[in-house]
Amino acid sequence: MCGIVGMFDMSGTREIDRQLLERMNETQFHRGPVEGGLYTERALGFGHRRLSIIDLASGQQPLFNEDLSVVVVFNGEIYNFQPLMQELIALGHVFRTHCDTEVIVHAWEQWGEQCVHHLRGMFGFAIWDRNQQTLFLARDRMGIKPLFYAVLPNGMFAFGSELKSILSLPGLSRELDTLAVEEYFAFGYVPEPRTIFRHACKLAPGHMIRIKVGDSTVRQKKYWDVPFTPLAPASEQEIQEELVRRLREAVSSHMIADVPLGGFLSGGVDSSAVVAMMAGLSTTPVNTCSISFNDPKFDESVFATQVANQYQTNHHSETVDKDDYGLIDTLARLYDEPYADSSAIPTYRVCQLARKRVTVALSGDGGDENFAGYRRYHHSVVTERVRSALPSALRQPVFGFLGKHYPKADWAPRMFRAKTTFEALASDLTRGYFQGVSIMPDRIRSRLFSPGFRRDLQGYHASEVMLAHAANAPTDDPLSIVQYLDMKTYLPGDILTKVDRASMAHALEVRVPLLDHQFVEWASGIPSAMKLSAGEGKHIFKKSMRSYLSDDILYRPKMGFSIPVASWLRGPLRERVSQAVLGPTMAATGIFNMDFLKELVEHHLSGRRDNSAPLWSLLMFEAFLRNVLGDLTPEPKSQPYDSSILLSA
Structure with missing residues (x-):
């Protein structure tokens, strides 16, 4: 696990500023504190920060x-680097190391850009082929590892594992992207391929870039997608058995390391299943880590301990104060762009704990997306059935009226909080799902922005992100479509971003076997009725795990990794939220309707409404403005490994 950076003069004529390249590299020191490497030649510069995991003695980049x-x-x-290495050796390639990095070089030589189809893993990489005068970049299929890039006004192409690396370049404008701001306040993050900055992009999951010297065109292409191809007919029992076999194999492939390895254990279904597989594959007790909260409403530690005792793991747990809100500015600096998932706080803490014991940790992320574990999937499917049963000429005006005029009853019992449901029924599947997952639905965002900012949006609506993905979905099954939408937006933009930044802040590598692309391909083909059955998500996954985990773990209510944001904002953060949201930093942007922001704050603090999600997103946006648009000083540097000496060797 590492951090990479690079600069490429697309004209092929100019030298690379080595000091600037080193500055880029050192902004990501935390991603690879073991050692650093730089290489430059005419028109090209590569930088690397290394966290050694495999082949510790060699494999420098x-x-x-x-x-x-x-x-x-x-x-x-x-x-799969070991069998791939043997295949390439048989084809005549000579290896100098035993690390997985070298297989990429030889795979490129052998197969060109088709090399990505031979790679099983998580990756963001860049290749320079001097003979072909070609720069090639690729990101893994699910978006587990990040890759940012920008084309500077002078024709220089720059890339890095984190946005801060290319923001350190003086030629890159920090102008905010108006459309990205709209998307952030809808989703709570900026979805791929946009970033919060107009002139910087994310390479989307499953995509590649190819640039040739003398051609200023950045050619981007998708090389993979979740297939949702139905499995061959099989009984539920046969699918359960195949699921366990495939899960065990995926976990086994993710356990290869030359450093201490363990697993996150929250006590939920997904992490518990991964730990159960790890225990069956390991000859020594598995290291497991979890955090507990000193508030029972948010604490799952008793379930984590139950699984740890069952599999006799070396379990380590620490208690985190439920009022652990001191990380707001730290998180803003880590993420480089506004990010409003408050579970980033406990994720940061569990990574901090894990790094005390291990260098690599396996997590259970991806189970909900693969097997329809989120409660919103059931709601979406039921809503779609109602839509299908009513003619649109009746449905849209009736439910549109109810959605507009029904009160936002946060205070009422759940069965009477129907406003969002009415809004969804008046819409189609994709727009309805968008409204359901938005942290600020249209009725709030329509009042959030200033008149000038709304004019700049020129009618753009964040739902276009999901509409574009839905148009490309390789399925017409309603449940599969919303799973696909999450795999294209929420999973890479929120979940995997959160884990990557939190883990890399502590030089910890996190692996996600449930997102192994071969496992995802197979799981996508399981019939929807086996994923979501009688309102229960993960039906087939839970059934397959009954020989490994107790019903207390499998069938207890889902808690999630949540924190008490609403009470924080009415209690210890009361003054801060008022000062931040209503203060001069936000007002100076010209983005917001400050009168409406005042209304959001006052209604929440008085208890009239729960505006915690909008206010948290505003609080994190203000922290981004102060921390990221302010200073981007590189971290302390170590002596770089200089691979340019190889050219004279």
Whole structure:
């Protein structure tokens, strides 16, 4: 696990500023504190920060092929590198190391851009082929590892594992992207491929970029998608058995490491299933880590302890104060753009704990997306059935009227909080799902922005992100469509971003076997009725795990990794939220309707409404403005490994 950076003059004529490249590299020191490497030649510069996981003695990057004509910088892990190495050796390639990075170099030599189809893992990498005068970048299929890029006004192409690396370049404008601001306040994050900055982008999951010297075109192409191809007919029992076999194999492939390895254990279904598989594959007790909260409403530690005792793991747990809100500014600096998922706080803490014991940790992320575990999936499918049963000529005006005029009754019992449901029924599947997942639905965002900012939006609506993905969905099944939407937005933009930044802040590598692309491909083909059955999500997954986990773990109510944001904002953060949301930093942007922000704050503090989600997103936006648009000083640097000496060797 590492951090990569690079600069490429697309004209092929200019030298790379080595000091600037080193500055880029050192902004990501935390991603690879073991050592750093730089390489430059005319028109090209690569940088790398290393966290050694496999082949600790060698494998320094940037790394070359035999004749030094191909060089790579790579962040991630290739889980099939050992059989792939043997295949490439049989084809005549010569290896100098035993690390997974070198297989990428030789895979490129052998298969060109088709090399990505041979790689099983999580990755963001860049290859320079001197003979072809070509720069090639690729990101893994699910978006587990990040990759940012920008084209500067002078024709220089720059990339990095984190946004802060390219923001350190003086030629990159920090102008905010108006459309990204709209998207952030809808989703709570900025979905791929946009960033909060107009002139910087994320490479989308499952995509590649190819640039040739002398051609200013950045050619981008999708190389993979979740197929949702139905499985061959099989009984539920047969699918359960196949699920366990495939899960065990995925976990096994993710356990290869030359450093201490363990697992996150929240006590939920997904992390418990991964730990159960790890225990069955390991000859020694598995290291597990969890955090507990000193508020029973948010504490799952008793369930984590139950699984740890069942599998006799080396379990480590620490209690976190439920009022652990001191990380707001730290998180703003880590994420480089506004990010409003408050579970980033406990995720940061569990990564901090895990790093005391291990260098690699396996997590259970991806189970909800694969097997329809979120409660909103059931709601979406039921709502779609109602839509299908009513003619649109009746449904849209009736439910549109109710959605507009029904009160927002946060105070009422759940069965009477129907406003969002009415709004969804008046819409179609994708727009309805968008409204359901938005942290600020249209009725709030329509009042959030200033008149000038609304004019700049020119009618753009954040739902267009999901509409574009839905148009490309390889399925017409309603449940599969909303799973697909989450795999394209929420999973990479929120969940995987959260884990990557929180883990890398502590030089911890987190692996996600439930998002192994072969496992995802197979799981996507399971019939929807086996994923969501009688209102119960993860039906087939839970049934397959009954031989490994108790019903107390499998069938208890889902808690999630939540914190008491609403009470924080009415209690210890009361003054801060008022000062931040209503203060001069936000007002100076010209983005917001300050009268409406005042209304949001007053209604929440008085208890009239629960505006915690909008206010938290505003609080994190203000923290972003202060922390990221302010200073981007590189972290303390170590002596870089200089691979340019290889050219004279």
